[in-house]
Amino acid sequence: MANLNRRQFLQTLGLASAAGATLTFSQLSKAANARPHVVVVGGGFAGATAAKYLRYWSNAIDVTLVEGNATYYSPILSNLVLNNQRNLGQLSFNYNTLAQKYGVKVIQEWADSINAPNQSITLRNGAVLNYDRLIVAPGIQFMxxxxxxxxxxxxxxxxxxxxxxxxxxxxxxxxxxxxxxxxxxxxxxxxxxxxxxxxxxxxxxxxxxxxxxxxxxxxxxxxxxxxxxxxxxxxxxxxxxxxxxxxxxxxxxxxxxxxxxxxxxxxxxxxxxPQRAGDLVTKSGLANVGGGRWAGVNPLSYESTAVPNIHILGDSQGTGQPKAGHIANAEAKVCADAILRLLAGQQPYAAPVTNSACYSPISSDTASWLTAVYAYDLASGTMKLVPESFGAAAAPSNKYYNRMFDWTTNLFNDTFA
Ligand SMILES: Cc1cc2nc3c(=O)[nH]c(=O)nc-3n(C[C@H](O)[C@H](O)[C@H](O)COP(=O)(O)OP(=O)(O)OC[C@H]3O[C@@H](n4cnc5c(N)ncnc54)[C@H](O)[C@@H]3O)c2cc1C
The missing domain is CATH 3.50.50.60 (FAD/NAD(P)-binding domain)
Known part of the structure; x- marks a missing residue:
């Protein structure tokens, strides 16, 4: 890639001809030496979605997903295991599709530490991975x-x-x-x-x-x-x-x-x-809001406000958006899009919108639901609830119970398939 000019590089990222894109020579030469590498830690609703969409939207970058477990069990619907309406097998996912269909390199191991100045992480087995951009999505840790x-x-x-x-x-x-x-x-x-x-x-x-x-x-x-x-x-x-x-x-x-x-x-x-951000966030100096429990991020890119080139998603982030899987999936797409733009020397999209949705079973055959949209507010630099977007079931019903499974099938597929 050494002979790529700026336009060719943008084209390889799939972002060519974006008016106003500015790529500095240092960025170009760094990126031209090798394909940009994004490492994602954590394969839940946040991390798996980010890894998938980074590769779905660009063939010109390498993406490595580091996840400690071989199987992911969805907390969403897991209350239905308690009343025997679902079993864990129906809520389990692996990372084969991300690897085979999208070309995500999957490493089953725990990430132990981040060396931010070197832009590298060390895994529990001692392996070191260099990154251009790091996404940290480890979920929650119990206090x-x-x-x-x-x-x-x-x-x-x-x-x-x-x-x-x-x-x-x-x-x-x-x-x-x-x-x-x-x-x-x-x-x-x-x-x-x-x-x-x-x-x-x-x-x-x-x-x-x-x-x-x-x-x-x-x-x-x-x-x-x-x-x-x-x-x-x-x-x-x-x-x-x-x-x-x-x-x-x-x-x-x-x-x-x-x-x-x-x-x-x-x-x-x-x-x-009580809960806080996952260990990797807190021990890496990324938990700088909410009394040191959550990671402060710029909601345009989910880049840390404490350490550059590191993005925090899902339950660990501290934007004030709900800690929930549906919105974690939305945050991940905003972040993946922003990273591709940043790697191409562009600015993140300036007006991101996210959506949260929760279906709640109330019995073995009824459920309620709740939804809200959040939009970027330029004046405050935060994600704000759009009041007119807020919706909730008037009463639990069997219709909503059945729709709950359509909703989860879509969310599960959009994350893992
Ligand atoms: C009973 C229940 C019902 C729910 N219902 C809903 C709902 O209706 N709607 C909704 O939107 N949300 C719902 N949620 C919330 C949702 O499950 C979470 O918000 C969501 O899982 C958060 O996603 P995440 O990717 O941030 O974290 P997680 O899903 O926890 O994923 C984090 C992943 O990171 C991995 N990991 C952690 N540390 C490391 C490390 N150091 N190295 C490598 N891997 C690491 C973990 O193994 C894990 O796989 C529900 C939760 C519960 C408990």
Whole structure:
């Protein structure tokens, strides 16, 4: 590529003839020495989508996806494993299509550290990967809760073995027992998810374990989303909802949650701990907003506001957009487009729009939904909710339950297929 001129280079990136594109000679010579290399850490809804779309939109760059697990289990729909409407196999994905159809190089390994000045990362096996641009999308990390042993008290907030453990505990619960769950203060992964779980479990218990009770201990002052839908369902199922119940500690053997609203003994205890950005973000100096829990980024490109050439996506980012898979997929496309433009010496698209959508099962055959659009606000440099875009189901229904699977099929395909 040494003899490429600027126009030829832009053409190879598939971005030629964009008026006003400016490529400096240093950028051109760096890029001309080798194909630009983008490394993506984390193959969830954010990272897998970014890796796929970078290659879908350009044959002129190399993309490496570093993911610690061979199989990804979708947290979306995983509450339906608890009431036996889905099994984990139906929620599992691998990275073969990304590799074979899109030419993403997939490395199954954990990324250990980032050397930002050298533009390289080191994997757990000692391998070093150089990058022109790095995308970090490791999801969430749970914060410590005194006394909590997740092998005994599952969170089931990352899907997989934890989901199976919670499902088995609920299945083994005695009739007349008490299912207690805790919800951390916002922001946390999937705003409606905990309330959805309480509904699904309460619905299942009332037919399968008569006389059982569900107690929801919420660190928030009120139900954070869809309060009417969830409030009505709680009333219908007899769920005891306790607001302002901040978790202080757990007795993992006795299954007791100690909170600011008192202590609660459970037959099955489900603690969803407070969350922060994934470890790679926090230990690399990228978590610079939200009290050091999340990564500050420029929402035009998702490039870190702390360290250049590193982009953070999905639940780890701190733009104020919800921590959810549908919008993580949208953020990933904004980021992939911006990286291709930046590699070609252009500026990112100036008016990105993202969309969030959540379907929440309320029983084994009804669901509600919630959606919102976010648009870039030039004055503040942030993504802002477009008020007129906000929509929510008036009431749960079987029609929405069936549409939920159409929606997830689309999202899963757009991410992994
Ligand atoms: C019960 C439940 C219901 C939900 N329902 C919805 C819904 O209806 N709609 C919606 O939009 N969202 C929903 N969500 C939220 C959604 O699942 C998450 O927001 C989404 O998974 C975030 O995507 P992510 O890519 O940021 O993180 P993740 O999906 O967690 O992916 C991160 C990946 O990074 C990998 N990784 C981490 N660290 C490293 C490392 N150092 N090296 C290599 N790999 C690493 C992990 O193994 C993982 O595969 C729900 C969540 C739950 C728990």
């Amino acid at each position: 410590d809760v005194q006394g909590l042993d997740s092998n005994k008290i599952p969170h089931a907030w990352q899907a997989g073995a934890q989901t199976t453990l919670l499902q088995q505990q609920i299945a083994a619960m005695p009739a007349g027992g008490t299912f207690v769950m805790t919800i951390p203060a916002a922001p946390y992964r999937c705003p409606p998810g905990p309330y959805e779980r309480a509904c699904v479990v309460a619905d299942w218990l009332r037919t399968n374990k008569p006389g059982s009770k569900v107690v929801v201990l919420d660190a928030n002052p009120a139900i954070t989303v869809e309060p009417t839908i969830f409030g009505n369902a709680f009333a219908q199922y007899g769920v005891q909802y306790v607001p302002n119940a901040t978790l202080q500690s757990v007795d993992s053997d006795q299954k007791i949650a100690y909170t600011s609203a008192g202590e609660f003994k459970a037959s099955v205890l489900n603690v969803i701990p």
